[in-house]
Amino acid sequence: MSALKNRRIVLASRPEGRPTRENLRVEEADVPEPGEGQVLLRVQYLSLDPYMRGRMSAARSYAPPVELGAVMVGGTVAQVIRSRHPDYKEGDVVLSYSGWQTHAVAKGDGLRKLDPSAAPVSTALGVLGMPGFTAYSGLFTIGRPQPGETVVVAAASGPVGATVGQLARLKGARAVGIAGGPDKCAYVRDELGFDAVVDHRAPDFAARLKEACPKGVDVYFENVGGAVWDAVFPRLNPFARVPVCGLIAQYNATGPFEGPDRLPIVMRDVLSKSLTLRGFIQTEFHSQLPDFYREMGAWIREGRVRYREDIVNGLDNAPEAFIGLLEGRNFGKLVVRVDEAA
Amino acid sequence: MSALKNRRIVLASRPEGRPTRENLRVEEADVPEPGEGQVLLRVQYLSLDPYMRGRMSAARSYAPPVELGAVMVGGTVAQVIRSRHPDYKEGDVVLSYSGWQTHAVAKGDGLRKLDPSAAPVSTALGVLGMPGFTAYSGLFTIGRPQPGETVVVAAASGPVGATVGQLARLKGARAVGIAGGPDKCAYVRDELGFDAVVDHRAPDFAARLKEACPKGVDVYFENVGGAVWDAVFPRLNPFARVPVCGLIAQYNATGPFEGPDRLPIVMRDVLSKSLTLRGFIQTEFHSQLPDFYREMGAWIREGRVRYREDIVNGLDNAPEAFIGLLEGRNFGKLVVRVDEAA
CATH class of the missing domain: 3.90.180.10 (Medium-chain alcohol dehydrogenases, catalytic domain)
Structure with a gap:
């Protein structure tokens, strides 16, 4: 040895x-x-x-x-x-x-x-581990999508985003994914079955996102930040929920950040639309793990969640x-x- | 007639x-x-x-x-x-x-x-109307102060802030008020019985607030925004709750707002500390009104809440x-x- x-x-x-x-x-x-x-x-x-x-x-x-x-x-x-x-x-x-x-x-x-x-x-x-459980616990505990609501998630071909959208659909919500490039977008729409997908590399990304969410956004599962946040935030409906599990677009950034200062606008909308922003790490919800293994295991075996x-x-x-x-x-x-x- | x-x-x-x-x-x-x-x-x-x-x-x-x-x-x-x-x-x-x-x-x-x-x-x-109910519903439903936790509220001599601090103390939490000038501060400390009060006009306001919250802040009841937010935000503990019911410091502001952009830092902390920011208008909680009239009426009669x-x-x-x-x-x-x- x-x-x-x-x-x-x-x-x-x-x-x-x-x-x-x-x-x-x-x-x-x-x-x-x-x-x-x-x-x-x-x-x-x-x-x-x-x-x-x-x-x-x-x-x-x-x-x-x-x-x-x-x-x-x-x-x-x-x-x-x-x-x-x-x-x-x-x-x-x-x-x-x-x-x-x-x-x-x-x-x-x-x-x-x-x-x-x-x-x-x-x-x-x-899908049966940390990323899948991040999607499951954050979406169900903080996002709480209701039938007919619109759920938006970025990095939609990644393990968290892909799961968020499919779980949202299992709850009767409409899933709108954001992904980078035609291959990922096709996968999200055609193989994962999202209701709509928007390419964040498109020059008219914000306008396309708006079109893809004609009834606004009820849950934005935030895992990227940056330009995607800027496009989604104005679309949030009253009482929208924003589980925040990642901000990959700013992980490499070194502050201070150039203006204008976006915080007053965000706080204004948090107030005027009664929004919820809630950061989380999946470990907080560890008591849900047995349910997760059981439910997610079944959904994967039944082909209802793909990865x-x-x-x-x-x-x-x-x-x-x-x-x-x-x-x-x-x-x-x-x-x-x-x-x-x- | x-x-x-x-x-x-x-x-x-x-x-x-x-x-x-x-x-x-x-x-x-x-x-x-x-x-x-x-x-x-x-x-x-x-x-x-x-x-x-x-x-x-x-x-x-x-x-x-x-x-x-x-x-x-x-x-x-x-x-x-x-x-x-x-x-x-x-x-x-x-x-x-x-x-x-x-x-x-x-x-x-x-x-x-x-x-x-x-x-x-x-x-x-x-105190028995909209401002009192804003304090009651926002603090108890969103803030949920626990015994021993620290609750911070600004405009602490006003009808919402004064009620927030007194209700926090009724739940066994520590109440720290922020007010403008010595008269209001004395009233908040001596007549309302807050555990500590900080004058936001003090040149070393942020340092005094930090001293007044040696164990950090678990609930920040946000009703002002502006410089008070800037002083409180870095003091928030993991899993802190921020009910947002007002932003009086920015109501008169006309954007765009000068940089630096504070949003990335706020979102970073929302994520890394699992914070909750939640805007609300008291009408959302109207089903709690009968409880409010009964409980708050009793607390006022008993002298446990003053106004x-x-x-x-x-x-x-x-x-x-x-x-x-x-x-x-x-x-x-x-x-x-x-x-x-x-």
């Missing part, structure tokens, strides 16, 4: 604005031995998600930053290759939070065993893939296949 | 920025006769409230603007002087929405009969009093005694 090498990607420096390849460094190290109550894991899949940009910065957020020199954090699907925990045996496949590396030692009680016969295990990082994965091969390609994610270059849930045998 | 004259104040022109005396015009007209199912009212008290600034503008809001030449809207306490409605007789005192005038004809079903022996009838425009009225004599003084209200020159609930015999 001591001959095994762990390949890992650490934070070499903090990005100023857009992250670059130089902010991340590949290292090799010995694979540690698991202690009592621990397991040794070989990572099969690593999830890449926009929130990781926040962890690269020193700024305070809802979670502490990754230290310089430390392994980048991230959700993973991994196989137990040595167990000193009574609940796990060699060969078990688990959801873990092992980060950007090929091997990791973990405590048994932070893991969730996966059933490879129920669904492809990589979905535990996507798409964008799988990149090899840990060494994770940095480039992550940089691309922040620019919308992925198409579907971005996952790194770390173990090529998986 | 036809010899009676109605004195009324109409909107002569729409203000650009701060309203002036010229935007309002006093007129006299014949008092109309009530039709079947109607009553003729003599107004005793007229409420002056910040929301009226919004009605003077043509911009769309949660209620339509006052038309040019029309009587300014407003809540009133009035006496029935002629009745053609079976539920009302001469001498009854009612809450009505008769606007800035001495007489009005009203349908019986839009009125609420007041009991002059239960409380001074002018309180139906303040202060700032009474101006004579309808002709309403315009000047209203302009002063927007500048914080009133001290307590601003009411015009329209009928000097009342």
